[in-house]
Amino acid sequence: MVSGVKYYGYRITILMDEKQVIAECLKGQTESFRQIVEAYADQMMALALSLLGNRQDAEDVCQEAFVQAFRNLHRYNPARSFRNWLLTILYRRSLDLKRKRTRWRRLLHHLSGYLLEAPSLSISRNVSRNNSEETEIAGLSLPFPDNLTLPERAALTLWAGEGLNSQEIATILGCRPSTVRVHLYLARRKIRTWLDEKKERREK
Structure with missing residues (x-):
């Protein structure tokens, strides 16, 4: 069972019988994992948004983190906070995404002059709130x-x-x-x- 309260605008969720839900998941009762998602989705999303600053990226990372947690539930140490374990997974997935983006930007920095003049490439220009421009290539195809x-x-x-x-x-x-x-x-x-x-x- 999941219960929640509002505290200074934030939704604080509590997963009742957390150990029991985890035990059910480990026994193959995959539907029980939905309770975990419902309990921690808001907290996971808040952290992802603060790290990535983009809702689509945050939603993707949250989904990936929950999937990873489900697949590795047998590795969870009950002596640790389950919430902190989930947030650790999310944090690492977010760092992975930022690392990939950083490497692509470094590569694009060298290619940008040519890419902006190549009409055969699919290129979009996004203007952020501070009016800086970032060039992105559709997909991962580079010339x-x-x-x-x-x-x-x-x-x-x-x-x-x-x-x-x-x-x-x-x-x-x-x-x-x-x-x-x-x-x-x-x-x-x-x-x-x-x-x-x-x-x-x-x-x-």
Whole structure:
């Protein structure tokens, strides 16, 4: 059972018989997990909004956090606060999203001059409240130069788009982390050279 009260405008929820609900979920009674979602959804959403500042991103991260919590419920330590365990998952998912966005922005910073002039690419310009502009590409398709090898493309996409580290990428590509770092270095160098050449041709 879930009960709630208003306190200074915030909805404070209490999950009655929390341990029992968790035990039911662990026994396979998936419907019981809905009580957990109802109890903590507002708190999770409030934290996600404060971290990400975007409702759509916050809703996505909350959903992902609840799914992750459900799948890893068997790892929950009853000695810990269940609420804090959920919020920890949410916090880490939010950091993952911000890390991915930061890496893409770094890559887009190098590509922005070319992208804004390429009519064949799907580009939108969003103006934030402080009137600053941010360029976003629909999806994760970037105009990589033709001389990038498949491993270089894969390493760069997994690093910038998925937020993976060199060890994780190495596992996927079946190589050493040091090799992944070489792929990333060469990919960035080729992109930089490619952009410089395009800039020179435009200036002629």
